[in-house]
Every structure is written in C-alpha cells, then in structure tokens.
Amino acid sequence: xxxxxxxxxxxxxxxxxxxxxxxxxxxxxxxxxxxxxxxxxxxxxxxxxxxxxxxxxxxxxxxxxxxxxxxxxxxxxxxxxxxxxxxxxxxxxxxxxxxxxxxxxxxxxxxxxxxxxxxxxxxxxxxxxxxxxxxxxxxxxxxxxxxxxxxxxxxxxxxxxxxxxxxxxxxxxxxxxx
Amino acid sequence: xxxxxxxxxxxxxxxxxxxxxxxxxxxxxxxxxxxxxxxxxxxxxxxxxxxxxxxxxxxxxxxxxxxxxxxxxxxxxxxxxxxxxxxxxxxxxxxxxxxx
Amino acid sequence: xxxxxxxxxxxxxxxxxxxxxxxxxxxxxxxxxxxxxxxxxxxxxxxxxxxxxxxxxxxxxxxxxxxxxxxxxxxxxxxxxxxxxxxxxxxxxxxxxxxxxxxxxxxxxxxxxxxxxxxxxxxxxxxxxxxxxxxxxxxxxxxxxxxxxxxxxxxxxxxxxxxxxxxxxxxxxxxxxxxxxxxxxxxxxxxxxxxxxxxxxxxxxxxxxxxxxxxxxxxxxxxxxxxxxxxxxxxxxxxxxxxxxxxxxxxxxxxxxxxxxxxxxxxxxxxxxxxxxxxxxxxxxxxxxxxxxxxxxxxxxxxxxxxxxxxxxxxxxxxxxxxxxxxxxxxxxxxxxxxxxxxxxxxxxxxxxxxxxxxxxxxxxxxxxxxxxxxxxxxxxxxxxxxxxxxxxxxxxxxxxxxxxxxxxxxxxxxxxxxxxxxxxxxxxxxxxxxxxxxxxxxxxxxxxxxxxxxxxxxxxxxxxxxxxxxxxxxxxxxxxxxxxxxxxxxxxxxxxxxxxxxxxxxxxxxxxxxxxxxxxxxxxxxxxxxxxxxxxxxxxxxxxxxxxxxxxxxxxxxxxxxxxxxxxxxxxxxxxxxxxxxxxxxxxxxxxxxxxxxxxxxxxxxxxxxxxxxxxxxxxxxxxxxxxxxxxxxxxxxxxxxxxxx
Numbered sequence: 001x002x003x004x005x006x007x008x009x010x011x012x013x014x015x016x017x018x019x020x021x022x023x024x025x026x027x028x029x030x031x032x033x034x035x036x037x038x039x040x041x042x043x044x045x046x047x048x049x050x051x052x053x054x055x056x057x058x059x060x061x062x063x064x065x066x067x068x069x070x071x072x073x074x075x076x077x078x079x080x081x082x083x084x085x086x087x088x089x090x091x092x093x094x095x096x097x098x099x100x101x102x103x104x105x106x107x108x109x110x111x112x113x114x115x116x117x118x119x120x121x122x123x124x125x126x127x128x129x130x131x132x133x134x135x136x137x138x139x140x141x142x143x144x145x146x147x148x149x150x151x152x153x154x155x156x157x158x159x160x161x162x163x164x165x166x167x168x169x170x171x172x173x174x175x176x177x178x
Numbered sequence: 179x180x181x182x183x184x185x186x187x188x189x190x191x192x193x194x195x196x197x198x199x200x201x202x203x204x205x206x207x208x209x210x211x212x213x214x215x216x217x218x219x220x221x222x223x224x225x226x227x228x229x230x231x232x233x234x235x236x237x238x239x240x241x242x243x244x245x246x247x248x249x250x251x252x253x254x255x256x257x258x259x260x261x262x263x264x265x266x267x268x269x270x271x272x273x274x275x276x277x278x
Numbered sequence: 279x280x281x282x283x284x285x286x287x288x289x290x291x292x293x294x295x296x297x298x299x300x301x302x303x304x305x306x307x308x309x310x311x312x313x314x315x316x317x318x319x320x321x322x323x324x325x326x327x328x329x330x331x332x333x334x335x336x337x338x339x340x341x342x343x344x345x346x347x348x349x350x351x352x353x354x355x356x357x358x359x360x361x362x363x364x365x366x367x368x369x370x371x372x373x374x375x376x377x378x379x380x381x382x383x384x385x386x387x388x389x390x391x392x393x394x395x396x397x398x399x400x401x402x403x404x405x406x407x408x409x410x411x412x413x414x415x416x417x418x419x420x421x422x423x424x425x426x427x428x429x430x431x432x433x434x435x436x437x438x439x440x441x442x443x444x445x446x447x448x449x450x451x452x453x454x455x456x457x458x459x460x461x462x463x464x465x466x467x468x469x470x471x472x473x474x475x476x477x478x479x480x481x482x483x484x485x486x487x488x489x490x491x492x493x494x495x496x497x498x499x500x501x502x503x504x505x506x507x508x509x510x511x512x513x514x515x516x517x518x519x520x521x522x523x524x525x526x527x528x529x530x531x532x533x534x535x536x537x538x539x540x541x542x543x544x545x546x547x548x549x550x551x552x553x554x555x556x557x558x559x560x561x562x563x564x565x566x567x568x569x570x571x572x573x574x575x576x577x578x579x580x581x582x583x584x585x586x587x588x589x590x591x592x593x594x595x596x597x598x599x600x601x602x603x604x605x606x607x608x609x610x611x612x613x614x615x616x617x618x619x620x621x622x623x624x625x626x627x628x629x630x631x632x633x634x635x636x637x638x639x640x641x642x643x644x645x646x647x648x649x650x651x652x653x654x655x656x657x658x659x660x661x662x663x664x665x666x667x668x669x670x671x672x673x674x675x676x677x678x679x680x681x682x683x684x685x686x687x688x689x690x691x692x693x694x695x696x697x698x699x700x701x702x703x704x705x706x707x708x709x710x711x712x713x714x715x716x717x718x719x720x721x722x723x724x725x726x727x728x729x730x731x732x733x734x735x736x737x738x739x740x741x742x743x744x745x746x747x748x749x750x751x752x753x754x755x756x757x758x759x760x761x762x763x764x765x766x767x768x769x770x771x772x773x774x775x776x777x778x779x780x781x782x783x784x785x786x787x788x789x790x791x792x793x794x795x796x797x798x799x800x801x802x803x804x805x806x807x808x809x810x811x812x813x814x815x816x817x818x819x820x821x822x823x824x825x826x827x828x829x830x831x832x833x834x835x836x837x838x839x840x841x842x843x844x845x846x847x848x849x850x851x852x853x854x855x856x857x858x859x860x861x862x863x864x865x866x867x868x869x870x871x872x873x874x875x876x877x878x879x880x881x882x883x884x885x886x887x888x889x890x891x892x893x894x895x896x897x898x899x900x901x902x903x904x905x906x907x908x909x910x911x912x913x914x915x916x917x918x919x920x921x922x923x924x925x
Contacts, residue, residue, distance in 0.1 A: 007180045011188050018192050018215055022199035027207050034211050037192075041218055044185065048229045053240050057221075060244055065214070065251045072255045073207055076262050090905055094202045100911050101198035107918045108190030112183050114925065122233030138241065141234050146242075153245040160249030167256035170263075201908050209904075271902060 007047060014040040027073050031066060038062040049126045052135045185226040192219035206258050206268040210251075217247050287334040288349045291368050294331045294378060295417050297324040302410035309403025318393040321406035325389050325413055329382035336375050344777050347372055350423050350487065357426075361482055369423035369486060373778040376621060376771070377420035377553055380628045384545035385413045387749035391636050392537040394745035395643060399535075405445060409541065412438035416546035420553055425474045425484040428554070432470065432518065435547050436463045442542075443534040455533040462527040466517015466551075473510035480507070490560040497564050508561050508568035511554065512575075519551025521609060522579045525602045526850055532594040532649075536639030539594060543601040544632035549624050552608045556617045559779055563615070573613020573698055577705035580606030582847075584712035588719075589843040592649050593638045596720050600675065601631060603709055607690050610706055616693035618775045622764045623690055625771070626682035629760045630674035633753035637668040640742040640750065641724060645735050651720065656729035661741045665725050667754040672721045674757040676714035677811040684808070685761035692803045707810055714814025722822040 017040065020033040038061045045054035129137060142150050192215060199212030221240045228236025262268055301324025309317050339347050352367035389409060396405050415434025422428040437460075444456025474484060480503055481489045481496060497504040515521070520528035531542055542548060555562060555572065562569055583602035590596045604627050611620035642649055644661055658665045674681035677688065687710060695703040729736060741747075763771045821828045833840045842848070 004180045007184065011184075014188065015191055015195070018195045021208075021211060021215060022195055022203065027205055027211075030208050030211055034215065037215065038218060041222060044188075044222065045225055047180075048185070048225050050225045050228065050237050050240075053221075053225060053237050056241070056244060060248065061214075061218070065248055068251055068255060069207065069211060072259065076207075076259070076268065078205070078207065078268065090900065090902060093902075093905060093908060097198050097201035097908055097911070100201075100908070100915055101194045103915050104194040104197065104911070104918070105191050107915060107922065108194070109187050110922060111918065112186040112190065114922070117182075117227070117230055119231050122231055122235075124234050125232045126229075134237075137234050138237055141238050142241070146238050149242060153242055156249050157245060160252045164252040164256040167253065168259045197911055201904050201911065204904070270904060 003047060007044065010040045010043045010047075014044070027078050028070065031070050031073060034069075035062045035066045038066070049129055050134065052138045182226050182230050186223060189219045189223040189226065192216075192222065204269050204271055206261070206270050206273075207255075209270065210254055210258070214247065214251070217243060287331065287338045288370055289351065290331060291335060291349070291351060291370050291421065292353065294328045294335070294382070295368070295414060295421065297328045297331075298410045298414035298417065300324060302407050302414060305403050305410065306407040309407060312403065314397065314402050317403045317406050321410055322386065322389045322393065324410055325382055325386045328413070328417070329379075329386045332375070332378045332382045335370060336379060339370060339372065339375055344773075347777055348487075352423075362478065364424060364426045364484060366427060367423040368421040370421070371778055372775045373553070373556060373621065374420045376625065376775065377549075378417055380549075380625055381413060381416050381420065381545050384628050384632045384753075385416075385541065387752055388537050388541050388545065388632060388636065391540075391639070391746055391749040392535075394743050395537050395639055396535060401445065405442075405535065408438055408441045408445070409538070412442065412541060412546055416550065419550055423486050425477060425486070425489075428557075429467075429470060429474060432514070432550060432554075433467065435518070435550060436460060436467065439463070439531070439542055439547055442538040443531045445534050445538065449533070452533040455527075455530040458530050459527040462524050463517050466514045466524055469510045469513025469517070473507050473514065476503070476507050476510060486557070490558075493560050493564060497561075499564055500566055501564070504561060504564040505567050508558065508565045509571065511558055511561070512568065512572055515551030515554050515609075516575065517551075518554075519548045519605045519609070520602050521551070521575050521606060522582060523849075525579065525583065526853060528602055529595055529598040529846070532592070532598055536594065536635060536642060539598070540632045540635035540639065543598070543635060544628040548601060548605055549608075549628065552605065552612065552620055552624050555609070555612045556621055556778075559612075559617045562612070569613050569615060571613070572609050573694075573702055576606045576609025576611075576613050577694075577702055577709075578606070579603065580610060580709040581705050581712070582606075584709045584716065585843055586846050587716040588712060589840060591651050593641065593651050593654070593720060593724065594635070594649055596651075596716060597631070597634055597638060600634075600713060600717065601627075603713060604631065604675070606709070607687065607706065610698075610702065611690045611693055614693050614698040614702065616690070616697065617779050618772050619686070619689045619693050621775060622771050623686035625763070626674070626686040626757075626760050629682055629753055629756040630671045633667060633671035633750060633757050634675065636746070636750055636753065637664055637671060640664045640746050641668075643742055643746065644739050645731070646738055648731075648735060651723040653730050653732065653735070654724045655727045655731070656725070657739070658725040660739045661725075663741060663747050664750065667747075667750040668725070669721065670754040670757050672717045674761075675717050676815060677710060677807055678815075679804070679808060680758070680761065682757045682760035684811075685764050688804050688807045689764065691807050692800060695803065696799075707807070710807060711810045711814045714811040715818050718815045718818035719822055722818060726823055727826065 014037055017033045017037040021030045021037065024030045024033060038057060042054040042057040042062070045051075045057060124137065196212045196214075196216035196219060199215065200209050203209050203212065221243055224236040224240050224243070226236075228234065258268055261273055265273060267273070301320050304320055305312075305317055312320075339349070349370040350367055351370075352365045354366050355363060356366040357364040389406075392405065392409065396402055399405065412435065415431045415438055417431070419428055419431025419435060422431060440456045440460040442456075443459050444453045446452040447456070477489060478484050481492050483489055483492075493504075517524045528542075528548065532539055534542075562572070580603045583599045583606060587596050587599035587603065590599060604623070608620040608623050608627070611617070611623060641654070641657065641661065641664060644657075644664070645654065648654065670681065674683040677684045679685075691703060691706050691710065694706050731739065821832075845851075
C-alpha cells in the first residue's frame with residue numbers, strides 16, 4: 001500500500017518535472033527540473049529493487065552529467081533565453097508536435113495494456129537479489145558475461161574525452177590572427 | 179503492489195514528453211536535455227522488464243546506456259560550445275547548415 | 279628463321295600495331311610539352327620500328343611453304359553475344375604483309391618528310407598524333423582477321439582523314455573539306471556495314487577464314503546473295519577509294535598538308551578499298567555480275583578522272599585526279615579477275631604517287647605555299663633534286679619502261695585485254711594516254727619554260743632541306759626499281775600472292791594468269807602501252823614546250839568542252855543541287871520546327887510541370903531539422919497505430 005502510494009507520488013512528480021523541463025523558458029530551470037526528474041526516477045528504481053542503478057542514477061546522471069549541462073549553460077551565459085523574442089518560423093510545429101505527443105502517449109498506453117509481457121523468467125527473484133546483494137550481482141555480471149562490452153565502453157569514454165577536448169578547445173592560431 | 183504495466187506507461191509518458199520537447203524547443207541545450215529525458219524513460223522501461231523477468235541483464239543495459247549518455251553529453255556539449263563560438267547562438271533554427 | 283627472344287617474328291605482329299598507337303598516344307597526351315624534335319623522333323621511330331618488324335615478319339613468312347603462309351593470332355574475344363562472336367585477332371598472310379610493308383615503308387618516309395615540311399607549324403605534335411593514328415588504323419584494317427575489326431580500322435582511317443584534311447581547321451575551306459570527306463565516306467561505310475550484317479546472316483560468322491572457306495559451298499555461283507554482299511562491299515570500297523560516284527571528296531582533300539595528301543593517296547586510305555576487294559576475292563569470284571560492275575566502275579573512273587586532270591591548274595589537284603584515275607585502274611584489274619595485278623599496281627602506285635605528292639610538296643614549300651601551276655615554271659634550275667625525282671615519278675606514272683608504273687600498268691592493260699575484252703582495254707588505254715599527257719603537262723608547266731613566278735616568290739625560291747629530299751630520293755629509287763617485283767614471266771609478287779587468291783583451294787581465278795597470254799601478245803601489248811605513253815608525252819611536249827600558245831588556241835576552239843572539264847563536269851554542283859541542298863533544307867526544317875518547336879516544346883513542358891509540382895512540394899522542405907524530426911515522430915506513431923490494428 002505504501003509502495004503504491006510512493007509510486008503514485010513519485011510518478012506524478014516525475015511527469016510534472018519532465019513537463020517543466022520542456023516548457024520552462026530559462027534553460028537553467030529546465031536543467032534543475034531535469035535533475036529532479038532523475039532523482040524521482042532513482043526512487044522508482046529502488047521500488048523496482050535496482051538499488052545499484054538507483055545509486056549511480058543519482059551520482060552519475062543527476063550529479064556528474066547534469067552538472068556538466070549547468071556548467072555549459074553558465075559558461076555560454078544562456079540563462080536569459082533568446083528564443084522567446086524570435087518568432088517561430090514554423091507556426092504549425094508546436095501544436096502538431098503536442099498533438100502527436102498525446103497520440104503517442106495514448107498509443108503506448110494501449111500497447112502496454114493490450115499486450116502481456118512474455119519471456120523466460122530468470123533466476124534473480126527479488127528474494128535472491130536481496131539475499132546476495134544487488135551491487136554484487138551487477139558487478140559479477142559486468143565482469144563475467146559482459147566483460148567485453150565493458151571494455152568497449154571504457155574505450156568509448158576515452159574516445160569521447162578526446163573528442164570533447166578537440167571540439168571545445170580554442171583555436172590558438174586563429175586567436176593569434178585576431 | 180503496483181502492476182508493472184504502470185511503470186511502462188510512466189516510461190511511455192516520459193518518452194513522449196521528451197520527444198515533444200525535442201520538437202518544440204529551439205535551444206540546443208534544452209533539446210539535448212530532452213534527449214536525456216528520453217534516455218531516462220528507456221532506462222525505466224529496462225529496469226521494469228528486468229524486474230518482471232527476474233533477470234539482471236536489463237540493469238546491465240541501463241549501466242551501459244548511462245555510459246553512452248555520459249560520452250554523448252561530453253561530445254554533444256563540446257559541439258554546442260564550438261558552434262556557439264562560431265555563430266554566437268545555440269538556436270537550432272540559425273544553425274541550418276544542412277540547407278543550401 | 280630469325281628469332282626474337284625465342285619467339286618467331288610472326289608472334290610479334292601485334293607490335294606492328296602497338297608502336298604507331300603508342301606513338302600516337304604519347305604525342306597526343308604529352309606532345310604539347312615536348313620539343314618538336316622529340317615529337318618528330320617519336321612519330322618517326324614508332325613507324326620505323328613497325329616497318330622493321332614488318333620486314334622481319336615478311337622474312338618469317340617467306341620461310342614457310344607457300345600454302346601454309348597464313349598466320350592467325352587471336353588476342354581476346356572482343357564481342358560475344360549469342361551466336362555472334364567477334365575475336366580481336368590479326369591475320370598475317372602474303373596480302374596483308376605486302377600491305378603492311380607498303381603502309382609502314384611509305385608511311386615512314388612520309389613521316390620523315392613531314393618533320394621537315396611541318397617544322398614551322400604550331401600544330402606539330404597534333405599533326406604527328408593524327409599521322410601515327412592514321413597509320414595505326416590502316417595497319418589494323420589490313421591486319422584484321424575479321425570483317426568487324428577491319429571495319430574499326432576502316433572507320434579509324436576515315437576519322438583520321440577527317441582530322442588531317444581539316445588540319446588547318448581555322449580555314450573554312452579546310453574544315454568543310456574534312457567534313458565532306460567524312461560524310462562521303464559515310465555513304466560508303468553504310469554499304470560496308472550492311473555487307474557485314476549480310477555476311478553474318480549468311481555465314482553465321484564474320485571471320486575471314488571461316489567465311490571464305492564456307493563461301494564456295496554456301497553460295498551459288500552468281501547467286502543473288504553473293505552479288506548483294508559483293509556489291510555492298512563494293513559500295514564501301516567506292517567510298518573509301520574515291521571512285522565514281524563517291525570520288526568528290528578526294529580532290530577536296532588537298533586542303534590538308536601536302537604530306538597528308540601523300541599518305542592518303544599512296545599508303546593509306548584510298549588503297550583500303552582495293553585491299554578489301556582483293557581480300558574478298560573469293561566472294562567476288564562467285565559473282566560475275568559484281569566483277570563486271572567493279573571493272574566498269576574502275577574503267578570509267580580511270581578515264582573520267584583522267585579527263586578532268588587535263589584542265590586543272592592546281593598542282594595537287596591534278597595529282598588528286600590522277601590518283602582517282604589510278605585507283606580506277608586497280609579496280610579495273612580486280613574487276614577482270616586479276617586481283618594480284620590490282621595489288622601490284624597498288625604497290626607501285628604507292629611508290630610513285632607518294633613521290634609525286636612529296637615532290638609537289640617540296641615545290642610548294644620552296645615557293646612559299648603557291649599551288650597554282652600557272653604561277654610556276656622554270657623551276658628546274660632552282661630545285662634540281664626535286665626536279666629529278668619528280669621526273670622519275672612522272673615517267674613511272676606515265677608507264678615508260680623500266681620504271682615501276684610501266685610493269686604494273688602494262689599488266690593491268692594486258693589483263694583487261696585478255697579477260698575483259700577490247701572495250702575494257704580501250705577505257706584503260708585512253709586513260710593511260712591522258713595520264714601521260716596531263717602528267718607531263720604538269721611537269722612542263724612547273725619545271726620548264728619561262729618563269730611565271732611573282733617577283734616576291736622568285737626571290738625566295740629555294741631547294742628544300744635534306745630531310746625533305748632524302749625521302750624523295752628513296753621513293754625515286756623505289757619508283758625505278760619497284761616494278762621489278764612484278765617482272766613479267768618471273769613475277770615475284772604474283773607467286774607470293776597467289777595462295778591468297780581463290781582461298782587457296784578454290785582455283786577459279788588464277789593469280790599469276792600471265793601464262794594465259796602468249797609471249798608474243800605480251801610483248802606486243804608492252805609495245806602498244808609504251809607507245810601510248812610516249813604519244814601522250816609527245817603531245818604534252820608539243821603543246822607546252824614547242825608551241826606554248828597552242829593550248830590557248832585549242833581551248834578557244836572547244837570552249838564548251840573545256841569549260842565543262844575545267845569545272846569537273848559540274849559533278850559537285852550536281853550533287854549540291856540534288857542531294858546536299860535538299861538535305862540541308864530538310865535538316866533546317868527539322869531543326870527549326872520539329873526540333874526547336876515540337877521536341878524542345880515537349881521537353882520544356884515536362885520540365886515546367888515538374889517545376890510547378892516542385893513549387894508545391896518545396897513547402898515540405900523547410901530546412902529545419904526539428905521539422906524533419908517531426909516527420910520521424912509522425913512515422914513512428916503511424917507504425918504503432920498500424921501494429922495496434924494488426925495485433
């Protein structure tokens with residue numbers, strides 16, 4: 001009962017915050033609301049017995065990545081959004097997008113309600129998970145079955161770092177010219 | 179106990195909101211945040227399936243999605259900075275390089 | 279047998295083709311950057327090497343027994359489609375060897391000559407590119423082992439003649455002469471293509487060996503198909519070899535540089551038709567009617583062109599009509615079944631006609647571009663070497679023993695008499711008389727008498743440099759001795775070419791048919807033809823040396839005849855009125871009305887419709903990425919809706 005209540009509350013907060021992300025004029029507010037969305041999602045993850053994921057959701061997503069966003073917004077001084085002044089050239093874009101969004105929600109709801117999820121059930125029931133420990137299980141999976149993707153992910157991050165540096169660094173030669 | 183279908187519906191709603199956000203906003207950074215929102219909704223769906231099927235694979239997938247999202251955020255934001263330096267704007271309507 | 283790195287020279291036949299082609303490509307691509315001397319060396323050596331190789335090929339071929347002197351080398355299947363197969367292969371037999379010897383030998387001399395003649399021209403490298411390509415095409419034509427490959431060479435020769443005749447393309451007359459040559463040739467080529475198609479339909483093959491072996495069993499003697507094939511082939515030959523009625527392009531071909539004229543008239547191009555008729559002698563033998571046509575056309579052309587030659591004043595134009603006339607002789611010989619004699623005359627003619635053209639080129643060069651004989655005269659003392667060689671060439675073409683032309687021309691007349699009858703012989707004999715007359719008229723007007731040169735020209739007149747004179751001397755030497763390869767009773771060329779004639783196993787026509795005629799008759803014929811030649815020379819001497827005012831009197835008496843001949847029987851004008859102008863007018867109508875109004879109208883209308891549609895459709899193409907993303911979302915929603923309905 002408590003669990004259901006918690007889901008309802010957190011679900012509503014998530015949706016509300018997500019809407020705010022989209023409709024806030026100021027990017028900084030959007031970012032703040034996105035952090036809140038992620039934190040509420042973390043709560044939902046806990047409800048689904050995925051404690052480790054919930055933890056890194058808060059730390060990596062809400063923490064690291066979103067800080068990066070806010071940092072960039074501050075850096076570029078975008079807090080006063082300029083898009084309000086410029087008239088939208090595509091007057092039909094906004095209404096049609098919202099209508100389509102609604103239809104999408106309805107359709108996804110219909111699909112999920114209509115179909116019964118099938119599939120072979122695994123061995124990790126919530127009881128076993130709580131017995132062994134979620135983190136330990138994730139770690140075990142990562143370093144046994146998924147060790148190869150794990151290594152690839154590390155290379156991906158490495159490449160991303162280099163890419164980010166090259167893209168964002170100042171062109172020194174050009175600056176000297178100026 | 180809440181039926182797991184509800185989680186999926188919540189995931190769908192979040193995804194739709196993110197999609198609409200991508201379509202109606204013109205600030206590149208906000209668009210980027212909406213994409214993150216969509217990624218998160220997918221994560222929620224994965225966790226739900228993982229719970230439903232008593233399997234750890236879904237959670238591992240979420241782990242990898244987060245890795246990719248981190249990489250994407252780093253590169254994407256770097257691109258936005260580079261564009262801002264050249265054009266002094268992050269309005270996607272002004273960055274119409276794909277149009278002659 | 280001489281071997282070259284362990285393989286017979288016959289195997290190297292491809293290189294005979296390759297060197298001129300390579301020379302052409304190198305000069306064509308790099309010639310602009312190379313110096314003139316390098317371009318000249320590349321152009322000449324490529325032909326020179328081809329000549330040396332041809333010579334060794336000839337020696338190799340002579341080692342074989344006469345009946346085995348056919349060597350074929352297939353390189354690759356060029357076209358294979360259903361039952362149709364064209365193999366790119368070369369055929370070496372006595373006939374093609376004689377031809378490549380003439381083409382590369384005379385061609386080489388002309389190349390060397392050209393280095394001297396064209397040295398001041400800006401298009402030097404362009405000239406040598408075309409010249410090498412010309413030689414290559416002609417070699418391909420004579421070496422091909424099937425009709426289609428021969429046709430490629432045939433067309434290549436036509437193309438190069440167009441390029442070279444129109445070499446001074448900035449001159450209107452030159453470019454239109456080039457076009458005229460190309461278009462008139464096209465008429466003949468059309469007949470040739472049809473003949474190839476008919477041959478394929480009949481024999482299911484276009485290979486020489488296959489066709490000629492199958493022909494005697496396949497075709498009825500005198501049957502309609504044999505006649506049709508041979509007549510169509512002859513249409514091609516008429517076009518390329520400038521016979522009536524398609525000869526008009528050759529005199530106009532004088533617009534090109536003089537060595538080109540020499541090449542066209544002597545070594546390449548015009549002889550192609552004769553070669554082709556001889557090559558197909560098996561087919562021609564099967565159709566007496568076609569042979570008659572060939573003989574008549576040849577004889578009439580010989581006489582007709584000779585009469586025109588009487589009244590021309592342009593030195594090169596006289597020579598051009600004499601070529602038309604001499605080619606007529608060759609066809610006359612082929613037409614009476616003496617194919618070898620035709621080739622024999624082709625060879626000797628190549629020598630003395632190249633000599634005459636190069637000699638006239640030397641004269642024109644010395645006079646700074648003057649071609650009108652009335653403005654020459656007395657050049658003997660200015661250009662002694664040119665004069666001597668030119669005299670030898672003139673004696674050779676007139677048929678004075680022992681020069682080359684005597685043997686071949688005499689043999690043609692003899693064959694005409696024994697096989698064709700008195701009428702055919704008379705055509706040739708009168709033409710021979712006229713030839714001797716107009717050639718000596720040319721000689722006398724140019725080198726004898728008092729000088730009619732303008733003062734400016736006279737001050738600058740000079741003998742040509744050695745590089746021009748050496749080819750003249752070599753050709754003069756050949757014009758003296760060339761006839762002895764066909765010496766009566768011991769004719770080397772007759773014996774050599776005999777296996778080619780009649781396909782080897784079909785003995786309908788005897789190549790060295792001289793033993794048909796008795797020795798007494800032979801010698802009386804020799805006497806008669808020599809007499810004819812001497813008569814022509816004496817007449818010319820009388821009119822142009824003894825009494826220089828006599829020609830004017832005669833012209834005054836036969837004003838009408840002279841005008842007609844002077845204007846070349848108005849053939850060009852008749853063609854213009856009956857064929858060219860109506861075609862041009864029709865084309866003009868087709869262009870201005872059918873093409874511009876109707877066809878272009880349709881095309882433009884379609885374009886307008888597309889444009890109007892695009893005006894509407896471009897509204898969807900906003901150029902905003904998020905707008906396109908909306909379409910993606912729309913598509914996604916539609917897919918989900920569809921899957922829901924289907925579930």
